Amino acid sequence: MSIIIEANDSSLKSWINIPDQSDFPIQNIPFGILRHPEFGAVAATRIGDTVIDLCSLARNHYLKDTGADPEVFHRPVLNDFISLGQPVWRAVRNRLSWLFRHDNPALRDNLLLIREAMFDVRDVEMLMPVKVGDYTDFYSSLEHATNVGIMFRDAVNPLLPNWRHIPVGYHGRSSSIVVSGNSIHRPKGQTRGDKDESPVFGPSRQVDFELEMAFITGKQTKLGDSVSVIDAEDHIFGLVLFNDLSARDIQRWEYVPLGPFLAKNFGSVISPWVVTLDALEPFRTVGPVQDPHPLPYLQFEGKKSYDINLEVALIPDGAEEITISRSNFRYMYWNMAQQLAHQTVNGCNINVGDLYGSGTISGPLPESYGSMLELAWKGTKPLRMTDGTERVFINDNDTIILRGFAIKDGIRIGFGEAVTKILPAK
């Protein structure tokens, strides 16, 4: 399975300064969209705390012969670049790795271009990296599904009969996915308490985060075609952190029989840097044992899970940050290849830029649960904040931060942050 990608060489150093504990060493080279002060939206990468405008690099011939025309980097989203295909992403990432290695003067000594094309991350705004055509959210963490089942259905048989056979998923709303840094208003909607005769209308009282990752597809298929588990990863461009904000009280009243709707479409937040599957290659690992054995179209060989540490922090308004969850992407019962094979097994077509959320990623320990619902166990175990207040769900003006990073052999490949503040209802 293992492939050699030059840019992943762990011995590489860069001539760009990289702070300790940075998510963005020269081995990462993620892709995003930068609001350039002069050119508008351009494709960018990041090394350490430096954001690099790829359009300027390309126009100055530093990316020639990679298969990417300079103008493909001068677009509001990465979709057209991604559509060029895996050989082009790889060539561009390898070229960037070569350009920024410590012993290469080609770009390092072009001070004029460095001044024009490189920015401090604190000075720039990052935009949505892709135009999301369709967005699917899976429900692939055994621990999360089990916790929800215990709380709301049956403590003895918490899993529904289909769960161990199907990577259960549903379609979500693309329009309300925003990039890190955007605040979201608390949603209003219908709720009905267990003892109420009729529903009432008002702001949700149970706004929650969901700690997820999401993958972005990089290759189109035709309606009627399927993607096999074996081929699935070749259809994946990269991953982001994904906060699937949820209003639990709205969800409980609306979701039977057709699933979550307004409980989930008032805003979802992704991190701005798409970390390529190539960059995550060294962090492959085995996933949980699947019992019973899935149907043949979901069977796989090799390591299809990824060892990525995940954290959730909460900042009460005006107080200090506190980490409230530590989980790992490898806890997912169903892996990405299985999810994509399932999504397409009926002939459903995929497009470049589709987003596939993992579902809440809860681990086996209470401190690894991926939602407030589970961490505070349905309101029974309030979380104490740094300012002495307690939380069972998210309060107005709370800020939620998702973080993710993989570490191996001294190399840390990270995702940065997906940050959002919950504002009062409009």
Place this chain on the structure above:
Amino acid sequence: MSIIIEANDSSLKSWINIPDQSDFPIQNIPFGILRHPEFGAVAATRIGDTVIDLCSLARNHYLKDTGADPEVFHRPVLNDFISLGQPVWRAVRNRLSWLFRHDNPALRDNLLLIREAMFDVRDVEMLMPVKVGDYTDFYSSLEHATNVGIMFRDAVNPLLPNWRHIPVGYHGRSSSIVVSGNSIHRPKGQTRGDKDESPVFGPSRQVDFELEMAFITGKQTKLGDSVSVIDAEDHIFGLVLFNDLSARDIQRWEYVPLGPFLAKNFGSVISPWVVTLDALEPFRTVGPVQDPHPLPYLQFEGKKSYDINLEVALIPDGAEEITISRSNFRYMYWNMAQQLAHQTVNGCNINVGDLYGSGTISGPLPESYGSMLELAWKGTKPLRMTDGTERVFINDNDTIILRGFAIKDGIRIGFGEAVTKILPAK
């Protein structure tokens, strides 16, 4: 409520020949996308059996001062034209009405342009009229929800507690929506019979149609904003017929707890001509009484339903067509304004080109049911075809046709057809 739109004048005649019973008199003037033999995809309208290339009309200055630049009609989809806003759609539709009225020689006598810009509908291919960003499917027919409830849950209390309070809906897959004329392969997937221990994988044995209409939004909103019931119709560009193909056996196994997924995303079919809400203005009617009274954000005044006759026909391979259902859009319990107000009440943003399916439109009588599931009542009442065969669901190589038209004061405004053939599983 009533507004005056010049193009709706029922006394108008056209210099284009209009066959009896045509869905496309000069009072309709729908919008679609034509594959032009020379120019590629262009916006078009239709009068009688004549398809008219709007790009050529605009380039020859026949649409000047409407607010639409000729190049906006030279796009693969209508989204950019629709984005110009309601005053522009109205101005273009009124101008087309004026250009084609029987006593106007301005275009009628320009034989060179007529030869270049007008086509017989039998000679052309129509493409997807819009790029669908997000697609929502509602579940707004009381009769359909009741029938499904009786068959699968509880014959005494067939409706779930939320149904009369919420226009229940869920997000669907945009990528697999195709235009009339496309065939769809029978989907494969997991199913599990009531007596089976484990699921099996194979072609669905219960492929069904769903008779729906869908509206297309014409005005964007920002995340966090809501559209009121009063303003909702100003955000609607027009309507199409919508066949929400469904695999009942896949749905039954997968849909708990997050709703339909692979049962619905293998292909959905729309009619090619978007009939504007303006053209449907004369057909407003009162809808069903809503009891209990909905919450204030769903309350409305005036006529928000539309009297549109709907039909479903089935053509077995090599046999004659048979009409298997006759329903009406006015049977919908929740109207479009309520659906859009509900969709956005939590701040969910909408974009131009979003598609909102009504849900299966079943009427009160068995012959007005909008799906095979209901018509054949869960397989217990097979439908006899013209060739003597029977159907309880759709067979391979069956063709399904949806039709819709409104009639009043001798004017018939129709939608044409949404046609699809179900091919064997791949």
